[in-house]
Amino acid sequence: DGGITQSPKYLFRKEGQNVTLSCEQNLNHDAMYWYRQDPGQGLRLIYYSQIVNDFQKGDIAEGYSVSREKKESFPLTVTSAQKNPTAFYLCASSIEGGISYNEQFFGPGTRLTVL
Amino acid sequence: AQSVSQHNHHVILSEAASLELGCNYSYGGTVNLFWYVQYPGQHLQLLLKYFSGDPLVKGIKGFEAEFIKSKFSFNLRKPSVQWSDTAEYFCAVNSGYALNFGKGTSLLVTP
Numbered sequence: 001d002g003g004i005t006q007s008p009k010y011l012f013r014k015e016g017q018n019v020t021l022s023c024e025q026n027l028n029h030d031a032m033y034w035y036r037q038d039p040g041q042g043l044r045l046i047y048y049s050q051i052v053n054d055f056q057k058g059d060i061a062e063g064y065s066v067s068r069e070k071k072e073s074f075p076l077t078v079t080s081a082q083k084n085p086t087a088f089y090l091c092a093s094s095i096e097g098g099i100s101y102n103e104q105f106f107g108p109g110t111r112l113t114v115l
Numbered sequence: 116a117q118s119v120s121q122h123n124h125h126v127i128l129s130e131a132a133s134l135e136l137g138c139n140y141s142y143g144g145t146v147n148l149f150w151y152v153q154y155p156g157q158h159l160q161l162l163l164k165y166f167s168g169d170p171l172v173k174g175i176k177g178f179e180a181e182f183i184k185s186k187f188s189f190n191l192r193k194p195s196v197q198w199s200d201t202a203e204y205f206c207a208v209n210s211g212y213a214l215n216f217g218k219g220t221s222l223l224v225t226p
Contacts, residue, residue, distance in 0.1 A: 033213055033214075035216075040124065040218055040219075041218055042119075042121075042205060042216040042217050042218040042219050043159075043205065043207075043214070043216040044216070045213050045214070045215075048212060048213050050212065056212070058213065090159065092159075097212060101147040101164070101166035101167075101209070103149070103161050103164060104161075104214060106151075106158050106159040106160070107158065108158050109158075
C-alpha cells in the first residue's frame with residue numbers, strides 16, 4: 001500500500017519536554033510538508049522540504065525543527081520553545097516541490113497533547 | 116501576503132439540499148486552487164483542483180467548483196447533498212511552494 005504514515009496517532013507529553021513526530025512516505029515523492037491544524041484555524045504550514053537535505057521554514061516555524069536525511073522520512077520535533085504545542089499535526093507529500101499545481105497527499109495525523 | 120477566506124464556518128443542510136461553499140483568495144498572480152475534504156476520522160483528501168483551462172472543474176462524489184478570476188473566487192457546489200457528505204471542507208491556494216489553506220467549513224447533513 002502506497003501512502004504516508006504518521007506515528008503515533010496520539011501523543012501525550014509533559015510541558016517542557018521535546019517530542020518528535022514521525023512521518024514516512026513510500027510514494028517516492030520529493031517534497032514533504034508539515035502542517036498544524038487547530039479548531040477554526042485551518043491548516044498552517046510549519047516546515048517544508050522540496051528535496052533531501054533541504055528544508056525551509058513555513059509560516060509558523062518558531063518552536064519546531066525538522067530534518068530530511070532520507071527521501072522517505074521527514075520527522076518534526078516540537079521543542080519546549082513552542083508556546084502552544086497542543087494540536088493536530090499533519091504531514092503531507094507531493095511529487096515535486098515548487099510545482100504549485102501538484103496535489104499534496106496527507107497522512108492520518110498525530111494529535112499531540114501537552115499536559 | 117496571500118490569504119484564503121472561507122465565508123461559512125458551519126453549515127447545516129438537510130439531505131437533497133443544494134450546497135455552495137464560498138472561497139475567496141487574495142493574490143494577484145497565477146494561482147492553483149484546491150478543495151480538500153476531511154471526513155470524520157479520515158485523512159484529508161483532494162476533492163478537486165483547478166490549474167488552467169475550463170474554469171468549471173468537476174471532482175469526486177459529484178462536487179464541482181467554479182473559478183471566477185475577476186472575483187478571486189473558487190466556490191464549491193453540489194446539487195444534492197447526502198448524509199455521507201458530512202465533513203470539514205478546506206479551500207486552498209498554491210502559488211509557489213506550499214498550500215495556503217482557509218479556515219475550513221464544517222458541513223453537517225441531516226437525514
